[in-house]
Amino acid sequence: MFEPEESTEREESEEEKYLNELDAVEEMEVINELIQAKPRSMDMAIPKDLDDYIRNGLDKGLKVQKARQFRKWSTLVACLLLVVLITTVRVSPAVAAVLRQIPGLGYIVELINYDKGLQSAVENDFFQPLGVSDEQEGVVFTVDGILMDESSLVIFYTVENKWGQSLVDLSEAKLFDEMGEPVKEVSIVSYASADPDQDGDGKVHSQINVNFSDLTVIPNNLSVKVQLRKIVQDKSPQPSDTLSSTWKIIIPVDKNKFTDMKKVYEVNQNVVIEGQKITFKKATVYPTRMALNVSYDPVNSKKIFAFDDLTLVNEKGEEWGRIMNGVTGSRPDENHEILFFQSNYFTEPKKLFLRGKSIRALDKEELNVILDLEQERILKAPPNLVLDHIVKTSSRKVAELSFLLKTNPEYDKEHGFNIFPFIFSDARGQSLDTGEHGMLSHSEKPGYDQTITVTFPDNISYQSPITFQIEDFPSRITGDINIRIK
């Protein structure tokens, strides 16, 4: 029974062998021809101006400062982000001393280097090390530690890709309570560095900022669930870069550590600057930040975007500035705003003053940017903002809008403008979400110095023209603010 089969098999394998030999011979022929063709393939006139193109590319690289891409997921619509282009880093020795005691936490020193309040919280033992990991698909997501009070939560994390070469970073984060329900009335912000692997150790270190509102019910156990994605060399993120798993970490919440810590100061003072009335109502100091409640007179002719230089100063002249990265404030409605400052909670000043001179504002009539996506042009926009180009997909849908902005070198050198909200409305009046926004302190066009990009998700449909409501702009009013808070 077996013999005939074996013999056919042998015959087949001999035939195969013959064919394989034939294949090999023909393959050798191909390879020979390729080897012979090499000199012709290499014989290519190299353009004389190749060097100029390399120089241009390098010059452009030298000019561009670090840009941060930022992203947000929010259930509170009105959260402001300020993007700061960071050029220098100075490290507080006291903070470094605390954080470097525990291996792997050294990176936090640099992340909080722009926030005196968080630094002082760390110095005062307010940092809670966690060191809990979850591994999926060979990628380890670790929450190294947190800073938390009833106003905000900062989660410091590390992502390590153990199998692959590419770096992996956060794509989306969500918070759930002990019942598995999403935590309501929070906004979650995370920003990706342009240099995700600054120290070259193959791990990405960053932070997630969670902003609680007065209405947030903080659960006893928080679980943070994240989606991660591969970072592809200098490419804007694609949905396909996102990994399919979800990583989950439980963060135990010790409410005793922060309940009733806040200190409230009633202020209730007005200032009028270039005809715009502003009321400072109260200041609330938490360990992670200070919140200043401000209101704007509804009859003001200009919309107030932001205070350039508003600072808290104590009796010794020591200053606390605004939060520079992450959640810098929130706007419960059109005329009310909460500004976040770096906290002086642990410093206990005797006197405290609020000082500032310059405010970014724009006439209320000028707040719309209207775009015709078919003609690819701006129908309405304030001066100093132009559309550079629109990247469209093969099905003619918008993938990315790219704008150029002219800023004021006196104020804006280290400031990236987030002038567009994450929503827009279309011709039918429906409201739609944009994708990520990015900015670059560089522009291809003379006279403009920042490039702002707004990406569109794949799956949305809209009708041109579309309208954005400007959220920030480099136009200003100036005056003198000097108010005693404490």
Place this chain on the structure above:
Amino acid sequence: MDTQIVEAAIKGDSEAFYELMNLHKTQLFRIAFRYLQSEQDALEAIQETTFRAYRSVKRLREPEYFQTWLIRILINTCHDELKHQRVQTSLRGVNPNGSTVFDDSAEPGGNADLQRLDILSALDRLEVKHRQVIELKYFEDLTIREIAITLERPEGTIKTWLNHSYKQLREHLRDRGESRV
């Protein structure tokens, strides 16, 4: 390659980086030109590659892979450029140059040149990835491991692509033989 120059570039020495670009520029140009089939597009791809590479060179962990790393950025850049061109083309409804990448009818010479050109024009008929592995291996002398790193694929995949390319090229050459008879 001089590892010291690469290390200087990684530390932020822009002149060292320029020197490295100089060292690799003709190879980069060849690869870009073969990919994009246009001198102007190839030059712009190299400008963009220089920019992207300079901005990320400090993240390069293994200096000995500078060359493959650079080619990888170039290929990604060319890929982006082609995608962009396709979009523009489909928006305009016509190819702006009036010719396609795979059209070899404009090649110089008549029948005498036919056989000589065949292997290269047969190569042009392959899918980009199949063409690329051949070009990197036989024209740019990269090892299979280096090609794998450049194209961010396992070595096994590169071998599979190479085999596929041999087979296809063989078929093209067979066609040539038959049509000559």
